[in-house]
Amino acid sequence: VAANCREGNHINTVLPPSIAFLILAVFGIAWVIFGWWLGRNNRTLDDYMLAGRNVGLAFATATAMATWVTSNTTMTAPQLTYQLGVWGMVGYSLGAVGLLLFAPLAGRIKQLLPHGFTSGDFIRRRYGNLAWRVFLLISLFYALGWLISLGMAGGILVNALSGLQYHIGMSVILLVCVSYTLLGGMKAVIATDFVQTLIILSGVVLIAFLVIDRIGFDTIHTDLSNNHPMLLNLLFPAALMFLFNNLLFGVGEIFHSNVWWSRAFAFRDKVGARAYLLAGLFWLPIPIVAGFIALAAPSLGLQIPSADMVGPMVVGELLGTTGAIVVFVVIFSALASSLDSLLAATADLVTQDIYRGHINPGATDAQCYKAGHYIIIGLGIFTWLLCLPRFTTLASLLYFTGAFVASTIWPIVFGLYYPWVTGKAATTAMVLGTAIGLLSYFVIGFYVAALVSCAVSLVSIVIVSTLETGSFDFRKLSGGKQP
């Protein structure tokens, strides 16, 4: 383990800063050139925002999967395994449920809104302006929270792994992602996601095989039984509680966010459902493979300064600089694959629902195409400015967005299938679910926020719809693109 630290925040880093910077530079330049090459034939708003609405199964599956593999999957899965044991990695892998459940919705979305652009489009047409604006607040708050958290995670991870200054790592990662998303639009995001998926999967498989080869299951199990028996315990209450809340949070994130809706619009007819199903199945084992690495820490006698560094430290100790390079590339790919998707989808939401929906209602596709470019740059600068001071409290915003996103699950699901749900019911469900979910977050704890929000939202939507039954005509959803 190399000891390279400029800021003094981490005594043990796994990679010299010069190598880290070289990797960032080489991969960064490669992604930007690739993005420019992919976007060179973009002509229309559909090309730029939705990759021409004709994405095939391979790209579709890989982009859904890569976007859901964030730095959290590659860093937090080992951390949770180190803290919560076997349930930590198995519980984290249940994040795949969100992708699996979204599969039928993706098919339905494409069928109902063949010309749709964003999740906001659906809420506006289905529930009216009030519900649309409430949904936009929730959606933008979540998207910006996730963007800031990813931007900061980039700087913090690069600093923790290599000692390279936080501001440099954060700025380079943001600059690279903004540049190739800007140049290539959704096509660049999807194609880079495919390559990044292969890098992430190959990296975690390689590392796990090497851990098994160098240490072996018997040694790992014996050391854990002697020193950390709780990690092998299958009745670990804290782990079970985490698992349940995490599952609902993940479902809420995927169901409402334009990151997933824009993909449903972008995929070719009949590809969406299959792609999300495959992505969920392919994603399922990744947290187990990545998390397992942490179980080797006791066998190596490692002193882990903070639990979130356990994965890279095990690899650095076992495999030296080569292993550290693999970890760094995997984490960089995981970060970039989520950051680019979020940038593109949030820019789409701002372009369609804020610019065309509120600022310039008569905007043509050409004007939106141009505005979309400025909005990506604006989002990049906005994120960079908020990440600059490294207020870690900002990143923790993401934790209580669970209350916000879980309140949208039922308005989305019911709205897609049942004509009797009204705009008033959906608005009440989102407002009450969020408010009471947030209250429970502060009064009880983080682990109940999504659960309470989801339950309150369900009860509200059913009660209000019973009092005032609607009869929505789903054909109204398939109209043109003007808000």
Added chain:
Amino acid sequence: MISAASLSLLVYVALTLTTLAIICLAVMMWRDWKRNQLW
């Protein structure tokens, strides 16, 4: 408490599935490319 055999089974199954995912993605890509259905 999970046994060493169960732990190794869990991890090997996960590793096999992840390896299969890599192969499936590569095959799907080749098939889409051959049929000109990438985009």
